[in-house]
Amino acid sequence: MQTDFRLPSLGADMESATLVEWLKKPGDAVHRGETIAVVETEKGLLDIECFDDATVTALVIGPGTKVAVGTVLATLSTVGEVAAPAAAPQPVPAPLAAPKAPLPAAAPAPPLAGTPRETAAEPGRRARLSPAARRRAQELGVPLEALEQQAAGGIIHIEDVERLAAEKKAPPADARSAMRAVIGSAMARAKREIPHYYLGHTLDFGAARAFLTRRNAALPIQERLVEGVLLTKAVALACARLEGFNGYFRDGRYERVAQVHVGTAIALRGGGLVAPALLDADRKDLGTLMREFSDLVKRVRAGHMRSSEFTAATITVTSLGEEGVETLYPIIHAPQVAIVGAGRVTERPAVQAGALAVRPLLELTLAADHRVTDGRIGSRFLQAIAALLQDPEKL
Amino acid sequence: MATTTQDPNIRSRLLALLTDIAPDIDPATIDPTRELRDQVDFDSMDRLHFAVAISEAFHLDIPEADYPKLGALQAACEYLQGRLGGGA
Numbered sequence: 001m002q003t004d005f006r007l008p009s010l011g012a013d014m015e016s017a018t019l020v021e022w023l024k025k026p027g028d029a030v031h032r033g034e035t036i037a038v039v040e041t042e043k044g045l046l047d048i049e050c051f052d053d054a055t056v057t058a059l060v061i062g063p064g065t066k067v068a069v070g071t072v073l074a075t076l077s078t079v080g081e082v083a084a085p086a087a088a089p090q091p092v093p094a095p096l097a098a099p100k101a102p103l104p105a106a107a108p109a110p111p112l113a114g115t116p117r118e119t120a121a122e123p124g125r126r127a128r129l130s131p132a133a134r135r136r137a138q139e140l141g142v143p144l145e146a147l148e149q150q151a152a153g154g155i156i157h158i159e160d161v162e163r164l165a166a167e168k169k170a171p172p173a174d175a176r177s178a179m180r181a182v183i184g185s186a187m188a189r190a191k192r193e194i195p196h197y198y199l200g201h202t203l204d205f206g207a208a209r210a211f212l213t214r215r216n217a218a219l220p221i222q223e224r225l226v227e228g229v230l231l232t233k234a235v236a237l238a239c240a241r242l243e244g245f246n247g248y249f250r251d252g253r254y255e256r257v258a259q260v261h262v263g264t265a266i267a268l269r270g271g272g273l274v275a276p277a278l279l280d281a282d283r284k285d286l287g288t289l290m291r292e293f294s295d296l297v298k299r300v301r302a303g304h305m306r307s308s309e310f311t312a313a314t315i316t317v318t319s320l321g322e323e324g325v326e327t328l329y330p331i332i333h334a335p336q337v338a339i340v341g342a343g344r345v346t347e348r349p350a351v352q353a354g355a356l357a358v359r360p361l362l363e364l365t366l367a368a369d370h371r372v373t374d375g376r377i378g379s380r381f382l383q384a385i386a387a388l389l390q391d392p393e394k395l
Numbered sequence: 396m397a398t399t400t401q402d403p404n405i406r407s408r409l410l411a412l413l414t415d416i417a418p419d420i421d422p423a424t425i426d427p428t429r430e431l432r433d434q435v436d437f438d439s440m441d442r443l444h445f446a447v448a449i450s451e452a453f454h455l456d457i458p459e460a461d462y463p464k465l466g467a468l469q470a471a472c473e474y475l476q477g478r479l480g481g482g483a
Contacts, residue, residue: 221450269436297440322439
C-alpha cells in the first residue's frame with residue numbers, strides 16, 4: 001500500500017520546517033523509528049523518524065524547501081509489497097514561499113511510538129479563521145492562504161494574524177531571534193489560554209543525596225546519576241498515581257495519556273531552550289534514564305533531536321541545576337497541563353526531629369492547569385513526588 | 396602547584412575534548428584561568444560530559460568529588476598532571 005510520509009507536528013507554535021537533507025533515497029527500506037530526513041526549525045535541527053516499516057517510493061520535497069506541518073515529504077510503500085516504480089506524477093508540494101499553491105490537506109499527526117491513537121491524532125480539517133482574525137488579516141494585508149497553511153488545521157486567532165504580519169514585516173535577523181520569537185509566542189499563548197495555578201513545597205533532599213553519593217561512588221563515571229534523573233523518575237511515578245497532570249488539554253477537554261513521557265527542559269548555550277521528552281520515564285530504571293538524559297543533552301546541543309521526542313512530552317520537568325536560584329515558577333508547555341520546577345538544592349536550617357539542623361533542601365513548584373485540576377489534588381501530586389524522593393532506593 | 400610548567404600536550408587534548416562537547420566554542424578565545432561556566436555558559440551537564448570525556452581520554456577514574464577541579468582549563472591541566480604524574 002502506498003502511504004504519504006508527511007511532516008509531523010512539531011509542537012506548540014511551530015508550523016513549518018525547512019528540509020535539510022534526506023537520509024534515504026527511493027528504493028531504500030526504512031524501519032519504524034528510523035531517521036528518514038533532517039529538517040531545520042526555529043529550535044534547531046530535528047531528525048524526522050518514520051513510523052512504519054516501509055520502502056521509500058519517491059521523495060516529494062527537495063532539500064532547502066520550507067514546508068508546512070502536514071505536507072507530504074515522501075511516499076512510502078508498506079513492507080511486504082513490491083515497491084512500485086515512482087513513475088506516477090507526485091503531488092505538487094505547497095512550499096510556504098508560494099502561498100497561492102493549493103492548500104495541502106491538514107494531516108493527522110503520525111501516532112507516536114507508544115502513544116494512544118486517540119490522543120496522538122488530529123482529525124484532518126481546514127484551518128478556521130475567527131471573524132475578528134479575518135478582518136485583521138485584511139487590514140494588515142496578510143494573505144488568508146498563508147494563514148491557513150501556517151495553522152495546519154487549527155483555529156486562527158487575531159494574535160496569530162498579528163504575529164504572522166510582524167514576521168513578514170521584520171523577518172528574524174538570525175536563528176537566535178527566531179528561537180526567541182517561537183518561545184515568546186508559545187509562552188504568550190500559554191499565559192493567555194491556560195489558567196495556571198502555582199504550588200510550592202520544600203522537601204529534604206538528604207536521603208536522595210546520600211543515595212546518589214553512595215551509588216555513584218561504586219559506579220564508573222559514565223554511569224553516575226545526577227539529581228535531575230531522580231526527580232524525573234519521581235515525577236513520572238507520581239503521574240502514574242494521580243490523575244490530571246499527565247496528558248493534553250485540546251479542543252476544550254483533557255485527554256489523559258497512559259504513557260508518561262517527561263519533557264526535560266534543556267538550555268542551549270547562549271540562550272533559548274527546548275524540552276524534548278524522555279519516553280516512558282515511569283517504566284525505566286535510573287541507569288537507563290541517566291543514559292538517555294545524557295544522550296538527549298548531547299544531541300540537543302549538537303542539533304540532533306528526534307521528531308518523536310520533540311513533541312511527545314506529556315508533562316515537563318524544569319530544573320535550574322546546580323547554579324540556579326532556590327525557586328522557579330514555570331509556565332506550562334501547551335497542550336500539556338502541568339510542569340514541575342526544581343530549584344537548586346541548598347543547605348539551609350530546618351527542623352528535624354524537633355531540633356534545628358542544617359539540611360539540603362529542595363524547593364519544588366508545580367504549575368498546573370485549572371481546567372483539569374485544582375490546588376487540592378495539585379498539593380497531593382507535589383507531596384507524592386516529595387515522598388518518592390524520600391525513598392530513592394525504590395525509584 | 397606547578398602552574399608555570401603546564402604540559403602543552405595535555406592542554407591541547409583538553410581543548411579538543413572541550414570543543415567536542417561544545418562545538419560552538421572557539422578554542423582560541425578560551426581564557427584558561429576563568430571558570431568555563433562563566434565564559435562559555437557551561438552547565439552541570441556540560442561539566443559532567445567534560446569529566447567523562449577526560450576520564451575516557453586519559454584512562455583515569457575521576458571521583459565525583461573531583462569534578463569541581465575541572466571547572467577551568469588551567470585547573471583541569473594541573474589536576475591531570477597531578478594524577479598522571481604518579482602523584483609527583
